[in-house]
Amino acid sequence: MTIPRSMGELYFEFRRGAARQLEEIKAVVGVLADPEKRPDALEEGRRLARALAASAETHGFPAASLAARELELAFQGGQQQAGLPRADDLTLLVDDLGNALMQLPQLSLSRPGASPAHQVLLVSDDPSLHERLAGASQLRRLTFHWAATLNAALGTIELVRPDSIILDLAMQEGHAAVEMLHLLRREHLQVPVLILQERPSLQCRIEAAKLGSCRFTARDQKADAILSKILMRESRLTPGVSKILAIDDDPVFLGLIEKYLATQDLAVTCLTDPADFLEALETSAPDLIILDWEMPGINGVELCRVLRAEPEWAQTPVFFVTSRKDPASLQEIYAAGADDYITKPPIPEEFVTRVVNRLRRASTYRHLSESDWLTGIANRRRASQVVEKYLALASRQSQPLSCALLDLDYFKIVNDQHGHAGGDRVLCRLAELLRTEMRTEDVVARWGGEEFLICAYDTTADKLARRLEQLLAKLREEVFQGGSREFRVTFSAGVAEYPAHGTTFSELLRAADEALYVAKNKGRNCVVAADRQSGSKTELMSGSEHSERL
Incomplete structure (x- = not known):
């Protein structure tokens, strides 16, 4: 089994396979006149057409893929008693497919200027x-x-x-x-x-x-x-986002650590004075910490105990680097909360492997504990942590910060009429829209049930409300499938701003929730900023009209 090494080989391999499939489809069309063979032939024709449509799309033949899809639908219609397709019509579709396969491939896989999809x-x-x-x-x-x-x-x-x-x-x-x-x-x-x-x-x-x-x-x-x-x-598994904080009073050894980890594209912050440890924690927010044991003034064991006493850092992996190997010393570092230790001088390959493996496991645990299982966005716990940090930063820098609570309108009706699978599709799609339309640094979280939280630093309530109204307009255009029925959804949102509507997270949430209540009383399907309830509403339909369409 070998991978084709050139685009030409790929092209001709696809053409040869497509030609065989086309002949098989022609053979299927030829036996449809036999009532006994017709059911199996329709199923085989549908299978062949579907496979060819997918293969043609992958290899850059969109016209051939479309023609194969039409053939698939024709065979499917015969299976569903929608009327047996006429032989002449099928022959024309097969000819169209053959002509489309003779065209040159179109290998552009994304729109100019568009971000590449996964x-x-x-x-x-x-x-x-x-x-x-x-x-x-x-x-x-x-x-x-x-x-x-x-x-x-x-x-x-x-x-x-x-x-x-x-x-x-x-x-x-x-x-x-x-x-x-x-x-x-x-x-x-x-x-x-x-x-x-x-x-x-x-x-x-x-x-x-x-x-x-x-x-x-x-x-x-x-x-x-x-x-x-x-x-x-x-x-x-993306190592570039991982951050490491290394503390050692020996700058030469810190230089070695940076050199060893440079091959992994990790962000390494080095610190020679342990007195700056707490400040470095806040500024670098490390995913893993490397501590030397013996340092002047404060040793690594004491720093580890301080770290483990803080709930925010209790789960952060800690590596010790030390020349000590006696059982009593190892017992002491593990009792302080260390996850692993490496003896000085470390073997570079072993050092890098152990650090990267620990980062990956920690990243897995963090993702599971901080993400919503359905939508993949942040959960309530993670969002609360980040918002509290943003509030502290907004206070220090005298910058605005806005929070919004967003609630899907009539979501119970969606679940009742279209099933929980339909409701899950709505939640996932809204989460995807929020993730793509909001800025990278904004907090986007599922707050509970059909409710979402958005927090934007250096953003006024009016500005965030306008962005959410734009997103609401996009959501209105989305068509969802629930069984055999299509449906649309909207949301209501309330927005509050720091410090105008509160100086703590709980105060901002209360103000945003009150604004959300106003939005629902106005008929839903709108965004309302706290203390500016008039003029923020965007009309689409009344609540009763929306309920009927669901």
């Missing part, structure tokens, strides 16, 4: 799994690719270089999946791989773990849960 490749021969994941990927604005065979997957990987791969071991070629992973690693393609299997064997897990960046999950999970695991893994 590319996900599903390797599976199960069309129903593809349908579930492709639908969920649209909600999350992912670029989704499908390969029904391992050879097709290798070609797609070379063509689009996906950010993540979902590998289905239940496919007929599942036994060769580990071989494909070995090949990817030999080609130095460190793509995170999520492996779907009913009951992964221990040996298969061991082989996959050797290759790195692989993870198993149950195949029968909801599509949103599977995609969340892919996105969660990517976010927490």
Whole structure:
């Protein structure tokens, strides 16, 4: 099994496969006149057309993909008794597909100026799994690719270089999946791989773990849960966001630490005076701390005890670097709250490996404890911590800070009429809109149920209200699917500003909640700033009208 090395090889490989599939579709059309063979032929035609549509889209043939989709719908209509498609009509569709396949490929995968979407490749021969994941990927604005065979997957990987791969071991070629992973690693393609299997064997897990960046999950999970695991893994395995604080009175040793960790693209803050430890904690907000034991004035054990006494830093990993190796000394550092120790002078490879592994595990635990399980945005606990820090900064810098509480309108009706799966899609989509429309530094969190919190530093209430009104206008245009029915949603929001409406987080929340109450009394579907309730409302429909449309 080899990866094609040129775009030309990929092009001709696709063309050869597409030509075979086209001939098979023609053969299916030829037997539709036989009533006994018709049901199986319609199903086979639909399967072939769907596979060709996905493959054509991946390889840069949008017109061919569209023609194949039309064929798929025609076969599907025959299955659903919507009327057997006429042979002449099918022949014309097949001819259109053949002509589209003769065009040159269009390999531009993103719009000019658009931010690149996360590319996900599903390797599976199960069309129903593809349908579930492709639908969920649209909600999350992912670029989704499908390969029904391992050879097709290798070609797609070379063509689009996906950010993540979902590998289905239940496919007929599942036994060769580990071989494909070995090949990817030999080609130095460190793509995170999520492996779907009913009951992964221990040996298969061991082989996959050797290759790195692989993870198993149950195949029968909801599509949103599977995609969340892919996105969660990517976010927490990004080393560039990790920050390290190193304290040692020896600047030469600190220089070595910086040199060792430079290969990992980590942000390292070095400190020679332990008296500046607390200030450095606040300014650098480290993900891992490296402490020397013996320092003048304050030693590392004392600093570790101070750190563990603070709830905010109680879970931050602490490494000791020391020349001591006796059991009593090791017992003392662990009793103080250390996670690990490294003897001086450290072996560079061992030092880096242990630090990076500890960072990854800490990042996993932090993500699980700080993120909302459904939407992936911050949870209430994490949001409260960040807002408190922003308030302290706003006080020191005399800057405004605004908080908003946002509540989906008539969300109970959404759940009652469209099921909790429909409600979950709404929550995820709104979270995605908030994440993309708000600034990177803004706090976006699920506050509870259908309620969200937004906090924006250096932003007035009126300015945040205008941004939320723009977001509300975008949400109004979103169409959601609930079973066989389409529906739309809106939200109401209240905004409060520091220090005009409160100087503490609880006071701001109370003011924002009161403004939210005013918005709901005005008929919902609007944004209201505290003490400026008139003029902030944007009309779409009355509450009763919205209820009827749900």
